Amino acid sequence: MPRKSKTKKCPECLSTNPFNSRFCSKCGTQISRSKKIYVSKTDTIQAAVSELTTGSTFAGRYQVIEELAKGGMGRVYKVYDKKINEKVALKLINPETESDKESISRFKNELKLARKISHRNVCRMYYLGEEGGSNYITMEFVPGEDLKSSLIRMGPLSAAKAIFIAKQVCEGLAEAHGLAVVHRDLKPQNIMVDRKGNARIMDFGIARSLRAEGITETGVVIGTAEYMSPEQVEGKEVDQRSDIYSLGIIMYEMVTGKVPFEGNAALTIALKHTTEKPKDPRDINDHIPEDLSYVILKCMHKNKERRYQRVEELLSDLDKIERDIPTRELVLPGRKPIISKNILSALNLKKIFVPALVLAGLVITLLILFSPRELSVDPKRIVVATFDNKTGDELLDPYGRVAADWITQALSRTDVVEVVPTTIVL
Structure with missing residues (x-):
C-alpha cells in the first residue's frame, strides 16, 4: 500500500498544499513551515521628551536652570552638568522630528563639523547623546x-x-x-x-x-x-x-x-x-x-x-x-554710556579741564588765606565744583557735572589730596 504524502491546508482559503510549501499555490498566502511558536520580544518604548522643566535633571546629570531659546529643530537650555560641575548649553531636538532621518542626520552633522573647528569665535560643541528617545547636544554656554x-x-x-x-x-x-x-x-x-x-x-x-x-x-x-x-x-x-x-x-x-x-x-x-x-x-x-x-x-x-x-x-x-575711525566705542554695553566718545573727541577738553584745575587751586588758596581762625582748614582736602556750560550749545549742559566727576576720580587716584565727592557738597 503506497504511503500517503503529508499535506497542509492554507489558513486563508483552506486549499491543500504539499507539506514543504512556503506559500499557498492557490491564493499565495504564506504557510508556516513549522509548528513552533515564536514569541517576539517586546521593547519598552519611551516617549520622547518635548521640553524640560526648570529644576529637573535630564539624562541623570544635567540640572535644568532655564530655557534659553527655541526654534524649528528644538529647544536650547542652560543646564548645570553635575558630572563636570560646569554650566553648559543643551539643545534638545523636537519629538516631531525624531522620526525624520534627515533632521537627525543634521543634528549629528552639527556636532561632527563644529568639533573640527577650534577657535575662540566659534562655539565649542561637547557631546551628542540620546535619553528616553530624545537626541540632544551639549555645547559651550555663552553668557550674553x-x-x-x-x-x-x-x-x-x-x-x-x-x-x-x-x-x-x-x-x-x-x-x-x-x-x-x-x-x-x-x-x-x-x-x-x-x-x-x-x-x-x-x-x-x-x-x-x-x-x-x-x-x-x-x-x-x-x-x-x-x-x-x-x-x-x-x-x-x-x-x-x-x-x-x-x-x-x-x-x-x-x-x-x-x-x-x-x-x-x-x-x-x-x-x-x-x-x-x-x-x-x-x-x-x-x-x-x-x-x-x-x-x-x-x-x-x-x-x-x-x-x-x-x-x-x-x-x-x-x-x-x-x-x-578716530575713537572705538565700547562694544554692546549693557546700557548706553553717559557721554558719547564721538562727541568728546570733537570737544576741546582744555576748555573744561584747565579752568577746572585753576578753579580748584583758587578755592584752596582763598580758604587758607581768608578763612576765620576758628575754621579748621585742611589744605589736602578739596572739593571739585560743577561747571557752567558757556559754549552756547545746550547739548553740552550735562557735561559740566560729568567733567567734575572725572576730575574728582582722577585726583582721588593720586593720593596727593583727599577729594570730597561733589554729591556730598551739593
Missing part, C-alpha cells in the same frame, strides 16, 4: 545674547561696534573655511555676543564640508530667507562666498537696523536676493563711513565672482576702515 536680540534691544550699531563684531565673525569663518566647512545659515540669531562683546558663531546644523561627497546638493534650497545668498535661493552650488554674502547682510543690518530685503513671505524675500539691488546703507544711515558701505555692498554682490573671494580679504579691509 544673540546678535539679533541685541539689535532689537539697542537699534543700529555704530560703525566701530559693527566692525568689531564683523571682524570676529570673519576670524571664526576663516577657521571654518580653512577646514573646508561652509556654515550656510549665518544670521544674527546664530551669533552669540557675550558681556565683553566677544562674538561666537553657533548652530552648524546645516553646515557642509566641501570635501564631503554630495556637498553641493544642487536643486535643494536651504537656509534662512533674509540671509540667503542668490546661489542658495537658486539651489546652486555653494562655497565660502555664500557665507561672505550672508555676513554682508548681517553687517547691513547692524549699521542700518534693518535687513536689505523684506516681504510678507519667505519666498518673496528669497527671490529679492536674486532680482533686486539693495539700497545703499548710507541712504538709511548717513553716519556710515563711505568705505564701509562699499565693503558691505561688495559682500552682497549677486555675482559671487565679484564678491570677496576669501574672508581674509574682507577682514583686511575691515582692519583698514577701523584704523580710520
Whole structure:
C-alpha cells in the first residue's frame, strides 16, 4: 500500500498544499513551515521628551536652570552638568522630528563639523547623546545674547561696534573655511555676543564640508530667507562666498537696523536676493563711513565672482576702515554710556579741564588765606565744583557735572589730596 504524502491546508482559503510549501499555490498566502511558536520580544518604548522643566535633571546629570531659546529643530537650555560641575548649553531636538532621518542626520552633522573647528569665535560643541528617545547636544554656554536680540534691544550699531563684531565673525569663518566647512545659515540669531562683546558663531546644523561627497546638493534650497545668498535661493552650488554674502547682510543690518530685503513671505524675500539691488546703507544711515558701505555692498554682490573671494580679504579691509575711525566705542554695553566718545573727541577738553584745575587751586588758596581762625582748614582736602556750560550749545549742559566727576576720580587716584565727592557738597 503506497504511503500517503503529508499535506497542509492554507489558513486563508483552506486549499491543500504539499507539506514543504512556503506559500499557498492557490491564493499565495504564506504557510508556516513549522509548528513552533515564536514569541517576539517586546521593547519598552519611551516617549520622547518635548521640553524640560526648570529644576529637573535630564539624562541623570544635567540640572535644568532655564530655557534659553527655541526654534524649528528644538529647544536650547542652560543646564548645570553635575558630572563636570560646569554650566553648559543643551539643545534638545523636537519629538516631531525624531522620526525624520534627515533632521537627525543634521543634528549629528552639527556636532561632527563644529568639533573640527577650534577657535575662540566659534562655539565649542561637547557631546551628542540620546535619553528616553530624545537626541540632544551639549555645547559651550555663552553668557550674553544673540546678535539679533541685541539689535532689537539697542537699534543700529555704530560703525566701530559693527566692525568689531564683523571682524570676529570673519576670524571664526576663516577657521571654518580653512577646514573646508561652509556654515550656510549665518544670521544674527546664530551669533552669540557675550558681556565683553566677544562674538561666537553657533548652530552648524546645516553646515557642509566641501570635501564631503554630495556637498553641493544642487536643486535643494536651504537656509534662512533674509540671509540667503542668490546661489542658495537658486539651489546652486555653494562655497565660502555664500557665507561672505550672508555676513554682508548681517553687517547691513547692524549699521542700518534693518535687513536689505523684506516681504510678507519667505519666498518673496528669497527671490529679492536674486532680482533686486539693495539700497545703499548710507541712504538709511548717513553716519556710515563711505568705505564701509562699499565693503558691505561688495559682500552682497549677486555675482559671487565679484564678491570677496576669501574672508581674509574682507577682514583686511575691515582692519583698514577701523584704523580710520578716530575713537572705538565700547562694544554692546549693557546700557548706553553717559557721554558719547564721538562727541568728546570733537570737544576741546582744555576748555573744561584747565579752568577746572585753576578753579580748584583758587578755592584752596582763598580758604587758607581768608578763612576765620576758628575754621579748621585742611589744605589736602578739596572739593571739585560743577561747571557752567558757556559754549552756547545746550547739548553740552550735562557735561559740566560729568567733567567734575572725572576730575574728582582722577585726583582721588593720586593720593596727593583727599577729594570730597561733589554729591556730598551739593
